Amino acid sequence: xxxxxLIKWLAMSGVAIGSVNMAVAQEDDTIKVxxxxxxxxxxxxxxxxxxxxxxxxxxxxxxxxxxxxxxxxPVVMDPASDWSRYAEQARDMLTGDDQVxxxxxxxxxxxxxxxxxxxxxxxxxxxxxxxxEGEESSENIxxxxxxxxxxxxxxxxxxxxxxxxxxxxxxxxxxxxxxxxKILEAYLKEHGVADEDIMVNYTPFGFSNxxxxxxxxxxxxxxxxxxxxVSTINGDANVPFYTELSxxxxxxxxxxxxxxSVGEQExxxxxTGPLVGHMAAWNYFMSVDSDANYDFIDNWVEFTDDxxxxxxxxxxxxxxxxxxxxEAVREAGTADVDxxxxxxxxxxxxxxxxxxxxxxxxxxxxxxxxxxxxxxxxQFSVVWETSGNVAGDAWSDxxxxxxxxxxxxxxxxxxxxxxxxxxxxxxxxxxx
Amino acid sequence: MTPTHTMISRLRGxxxxxxxxxxxxxxxxxxxxxxxxxxxxxxxxxxxxQADVSPQRAQALLQALDTDDFDAKAEAAQAIAASDxxxxxxxxxxxxxxRLGRExxxxxxxxITDDSGREWxxxxxxxxxxxxxxxxRSVDAFRINNTLRTQLQGLIASLSLDExxxxxxxxxxxxxxxxxxAQSVDAVATQLDNEESPAVRAEIxxxxxxxxxEQGEGEALATLEGNLDTRVRNSLTTIANSDAPIAAxxxxxxxxIENKRAWYERGQTLxxxxxxxxxxxxxxxxxxxxxxxxxxINMAHGELIMLGAYTTWMIQQLLPGxxxxxLLLAIPGGFLVAGAFGILIExxxxxxxxGRPLETxxxxxxxxxxxxxxxxxxxxxxxxxxxxxxWLQGAWHxxxxxxxxxxxxxxxxxxxxxFAALWALMRxxxxxxxxxxxxxxxxxxxxxxxxAARVDMLTFGLGAGVAGLAxxxxxxxxxxxxxxxxxxxxxxxxxxxxGGVGNLWGTLVAGMSLGVINQVLQPWVxxxxxxxxVLIGVILFIxxxxxxxxxxxxxxx
Numbered sequence: 009x010x011x012x013x014l015i016k017w018l019a020m021s022g023v024a025i026g027s028v029n030m031a032v033a034q035e036d037d038t039i040k041v042x043x044x045x046x047x048x049x050x051x052x053x054x055x056x057x058x059x060x061x062x063x064x065x066x067x068x069x070x071x072x073x074x075x076x077x078x079x080x081x082p083v084v085m086d087p088a089s090d091w092s093r094y095a096e097q098a099r100d101m102l103t104g105d106d107q108v109x110x111x112x113x114x115x116x117x118x119x120x121x122x123x124x125x126x127x128x129x130x131x132x133x134x135x136x137x138x139x140x141e142g143e144e145s146s147e148n149i150x151x152x153x154x155x156x157x158x159x160x161x162x163x164x165x166x167x168x169x170x171x172x173x174x175x176x177x178x179x180x181x182x183x184x185x186x187x188x189x190k191i192l193e194a195y196l197k198e199h200g201v202a203d204e205d206i207m208v209n210y211t212p213f214g215f216s217n218x219x220x221x222x223x224x225x226x227x228x229x230x231x232x233x234x235x236x237x238v239s240t241i242n243g244d245a246n247v248p249f250y251t252e253l254s255x256x257x258x259x260x261x262x263x264x265x266x267x268x269s270v271g272e273q274e275x276x277x278x279x280t281g282p283l284v285g286h287m288a289a290w291n292y293f294m295s296v297d298s299d300a301n302y303d304f305i306d307n308w309v310e311f312t313d314d315x316x317x318x319x320x321x322x323x324x325x326x327x328x329x330x331x332x333x334x335e336a337v338r339e340a341g342t343a344d345v346d347x348x349x350x351x352x353x354x355x356x357x358x359x360x361x362x363x364x365x366x367x368x369x370x371x372x373x374x375x376x377x378x379x380x381x382x383x384x385x386x387q388f389s390v391v392w393e394t395s396g397n398v399a400g401d402a403w404s405d406x407x408x409x410x411x412x413x414x415x416x417x418x419x420x421x422x423x424x425x426x427x428x429x430x431x432x433x434x435x436x437x438x439x440x
Numbered sequence: 441m442t443p444t445h446t447m448i449s450r451l452r453g454x455x456x457x458x459x460x461x462x463x464x465x466x467x468x469x470x471x472x473x474x475x476x477x478x479x480x481x482x483x484x485x486x487x488x489x490q491a492d493v494s495p496q497r498a499q500a501l502l503q504a505l506d507t508d509d510f511d512a513k514a515e516a517a518q519a520i521a522a523s524d525x526x527x528x529x530x531x532x533x534x535x536x537x538x539r540l541g542r543e544x545x546x547x548x549x550x551x552i553t554d555d556s557g558r559e560w561x562x563x564x565x566x567x568x569x570x571x572x573x574x575x576x577r578s579v580d581a582f583r584i585n586n587t588l589r590t591q592l593q594g595l596i597a598s599l600s601l602d603e604x605x606x607x608x609x610x611x612x613x614x615x616x617x618x619x620x621x622a623q624s625v626d627a628v629a630t631q632l633d634n635e636e637s638p639a640v641r642a643e644i645x646x647x648x649x650x651x652x653x654e655q656g657e658g659e660a661l662a663t664l665e666g667n668l669d670t671r672v673r674n675s676l677t678t679i680a681n682s683d684a685p686i687a688a689x690x691x692x693x694x695x696x697i698e699n700k701r702a703w704y705e706r707g708q709t710l711x712x713x714x715x716x717x718x719x720x721x722x723x724x725x726x727x728x729x730x731x732x733x734x735x736x737i738n739m740a741h742g743e744l745i746m747l748g749a750y751t752t753w754m755i756q757q758l759l760p761g762x763x764x765x766x767l768l769l770a771i772p773g774g775f776l777v778a779g780a781f782g783i784l785i786e787x788x789x790x791x792x793x794x795g796r797p798l799e800t801x802x803x804x805x806x807x808x809x810x811x812x813x814x815x816x817x818x819x820x821x822x823x824x825x826x827x828x829x830x831w832l833q834g835a836w837h838x839x840x841x842x843x844x845x846x847x848x849x850x851x852x853x854x855x856x857x858x859f860a861a862l863w864a865l866m867r868x869x870x871x872x873x874x875x876x877x878x879x880x881x882x883x884x885x886x887x888x889x890x891x892a893a894r895v896d897m898l899t900f901g902l903g904a905g906v907a908g909l910a911x912x913x914x915x916x917x918x919x920x921x922x923x924x925x926x927x928x929x930x931x932x933x934x935x936x937x938x939g940g941v942g943n944l945w946g947t948l949v950a951g952m953s954l955g956v957i958n959q960v961l962q963p964w965v966x967x968x969x970x971x972x973x974v975l976i977g978v979i980l981f982i983x984x985x986x987x988x989x990x991x992x993x994x995x996x997x
Contacts, residue, residue: 052821170587181968211967214927216918217719219712219848220962232674244823244919251828251917255835255845261590278825285586295576302577315558381585383538385555391510391585 038081039074039343041066042101044113044123049089053243054273054322055115058137059084061323062112064311065330075337083108087119095122102130109343110135110333112326117141117184124149133345135333137325139268139290141187145402145415145424147349151372152329153322154291155400156191160238162377163266163289164192166392167236174205174235176225176263178249181210185240188268192238194406205233215245218252226256229263237265246270250283260285266379272318275386283382291361291375292324293388298362318386324360328375331357332367353418363397370415370424372400493525498566501525502549505535505582506542514588521595529596531565536592540565541574541581550579606637613643618671620651650675658686661693666700668840673697704841709959715848717955718855719914721948723928724935725859726907728947730782732936733879734899736790737797739804741932742925743811744904747781748774748911749920750815753824764829767912774908781811782904786897808925815922823921832916851913858909863944865902875899879942938978940988950989954978 043062045055066080083106087093101108110133114120117140127134127148139154179185207228229235241249266287272294309317336352337343356366365373374397380388403413415424423433501523504516520528534540539552549565562574620628632644649663650672664672680691730738752770759766793800832850835843866872877885878895886892939946961970
């Protein structure tokens with residue numbers, strides 16, 4: 009067994025319990041890359057794939073000769089879906105034996121909020137790959153997932169262009185759906201949608217008793233105006249939700265559902281036959297037509313040794329984030345955190361949809377926004393796409409409390425929460 | 441131009457806004473496509489004689505689909521449907537399934553015959569000759585969107601339809617409601633004269649009456665009385681709010697309709713409540729035996745439910761393609777598997793902890809974690825997909841306002857059957873007699889020759905088996921995964937305590953009433969708050985009446 013095969017085998021078989029330093033031979037001259045994704049507990053379904061992807065990307069880079077003449081060395085930890093453990097392990101990665109140069113990790117907003125003070129205090133770098141609610145900007149975090157204006161707003165624009173006039177905003181009861189729906193409500197009202205044409209509903213995690221809510225939505229949609237559901241329903245609750253929709257005979261041509269948290273990975277456990285035509289909004293779909301994407305899928309299938317392995321949007325975000333970091337380190341000539349923080353702004357790398365993405369001064373990136381319709385093979389077919397890239401906006405323009413705020417981490421400003429009206433830098437980052 | 445084509449161009453002309461009775465009615469763009477399809481089904485049965493068109497013509501027809509503009513694609517699809525090409529049905533079907541595509545660097549068109557893997561077998565779209573294999577890199581499949589999909593389904597239906605059967609005509613007639621206008625009213629009236637089926641006639645009459653009411657004919661209102669169709673209601677609302685002469689009459693009819701709908705909505709809420717309650721009862725009834733009758737606090741109860749659900753999944757894996765049979769076999773299967781685990785738990789742990797409830801609680805909590813991890817290790821942490829048989833999919837439409845989803849109805853009936861069987865078992869069999877004897881007075885029962893240890897084991901096994909049955913039912917309405925049991929354990933204890941420990945009837949009444957209360961509250965306060973209110977309500981109730989709804993009678997209580 010070759011050493012890198014062994015690394016892969018160890019990682020894939022889940023031997024990594026707690027902190028396992030996985031380099032077979034300890035070399036002094038390595039650049040350490042922390043991977044902070046849950047490999048057990050409820051989030052393992054989504055996050056363990058990202059850990060594997062990072063191992064693949066690191067392996068590929070090492071085959072190409074590493075970075076600045078040094079090998080990259082992955083440091084994998086398992087925070088076990090426990091938010092406070094993310095913070096502990098991030099601190100351990102930054103200050104313990106490993107002293108990693110960069111961390112790729114987190115999925116839920118709750119875990120990001122837990123890690124944020126740690127990376128700021130210890131001056132680490134965190135690349136966060138998942139779509140999130142915005143209203144945050146940290147000097148030490150790079151948000152490679154979509155901000156609300158890179159997912160939710162364009163999706164609503166698309167539905168409006170399709171004649172939708174009534175909106176049911178359904179979500180799971182936690183920070184991401186609540187903030188996103190708050191932004192969407194403000195946006196819709198600004199565009200002349202009346203109060204009675206918006207229905208908002210929140211359900212607990214893992215909710216399965218959808219009958220009366222789906223029946224309410226059907227009733228809401230039967231008033232003669234074209235109605236759509238905007239779903240920020242997360243995780244497990246989606247399967248019973250879609251089952252109930254099809255059982256009550258609501259198809260995508262009656263009331264289309266556009267989801268922000270349902271991707272290829274989530275659909276791989278569902279019979280998508282009755283869901284054909286329902287939509288999702290992302291910045292990447294596995295079915296995107298580009299050679300970079302086809303190469304990425306081929307490598308991924310080979311790495312996982314699974315013909316049916318799927319790719320998804322957060323994976324693309326890590327792909328972009330990793331390449332941006334590589335480029336920034338090359339530009340800075342060192343993996344030193346402060347140098348990389350400065351050199352990464354403005355870095356442009358190819359994304360998987362055929363274009364390229366740039367890191368903005370507000371630590372968000374530019375990407376295209378796409379709407380895909382679910383197909384019966386569990387893939388999405390892209391039916392609409394923004395004409396160019398959309399730049400991520402840390403502070404939403406549609407919420408009164410944040411419409412005057414911007415974030416700019418370039419010298420000499422270096423402010424995550426700049427009020428453009430008073431030109432004062434309000435307290436840095438991490439505002440709830 | 442073929443007749444089909446003429447029809448389409450005529451229809452396209454009328455999709456603008458209509459002025460009815462001085463009221464401007466907004467164009468309903470999303471309706472016009474289905475209606476186009478409906479009218480195609482009815483009027484364009486004369487399909488052009490099919491012959492092979494020249495390869496150049498076929499190439500040109502397919503070429504027109506190769507565009508990013510969905511409106512242009514729709515026109516191209518209509519051109520195909522109107523053409524003489526013998527391959528047209530196959531083309532449209534492949535297009536609908538996203539399996540018609542074009543060579544990326546070439547001019548050929550392909551149909552992908554199987555798109556499940558990453559290398560697809562493909563055939564030439566014009567000659568249907570085998571063309572080897574293709575992949576995403578080499579074949580660019582044409583994309584469709586929702587609007588186009590609806591339209592294609594209509595086109596294909598019109599092509600493959602010989603003499604539309606009753607169901608097709610009924611479906612078509614339903615789509616006509618609200619879509620009749622001055623141009624089509626005579627054609628629709630003729631259709632009514634030729635129609636024999638009463639159901640279809642009723643729909644066409646509604647469609648015509650609605651049109652006449654919109655034109656201001658007050659006498660047509662009588663036909664609409666008590667009609668539950670939402671389109672009728674919406675049109676009448678518009679008329680009632682206008683200053684048309686029939687506004688007052690329309691309002692009267694509308695009030696009747698709203699009143700009738702309100703009653704059906706109450707019926708539906710009741711059904712939702714009972715079905716939510718039946719899930720609670722199923723989950724709790726096993727616990728009503730182990731905790732209620734035996735007094736064992738079994739924190740692993742949820743995991744026994746999970747084992748029943750996994751048994752269903754495994755049996756489905758063994759019988760691919762027969763989800764119905766698998767589900768029926770899973771009923772005894774789930775009972776036996778969960779029952780066997782229950783007996784194992786009782787023999788190995790619980791009997792040594794008799795009379796020590798705290799230790800039992802901790803030990804069974806440990807068992808529940810062990811069982812969860814066991815399932816994660818053996819199967820995977822990912823959820824498993826349990827298919828529903830056809831007879832548990834969809835809904836039973838009683839009328840426009842009331843329909844009962846079949847999977848929920850199935851669970852409700854199953855719950856009542858399980859309850860009746862369990863009750864009969866406790867009431868009429870020797871085992872039931874012995875269980876009651878042992879729980880009421882253990883020492884006395886033993887002195888009468890009842891083997892108390894054996895009764896304990898069987899009772900616990902029975903409770904565990906019933907939990908397994910709950911798992912079989914839950915696999916039809918929720919995710920089957922390692923965490924399945926956790927979401928039901930608290931609810932189960934809640935139901936048993938609320939209903940009165942040791943009383944099966946109490947569990948039934950408590951579960952059903954909690955379900956109904958929850959569903960009644962839910963539209964007002966939301967799912968999260970409804971649950972909180974129910975919980976607070978039960979806590980207050982228990983404070984007032986610690987023995988629960990039905991207090992067990994007897995010396996032990």
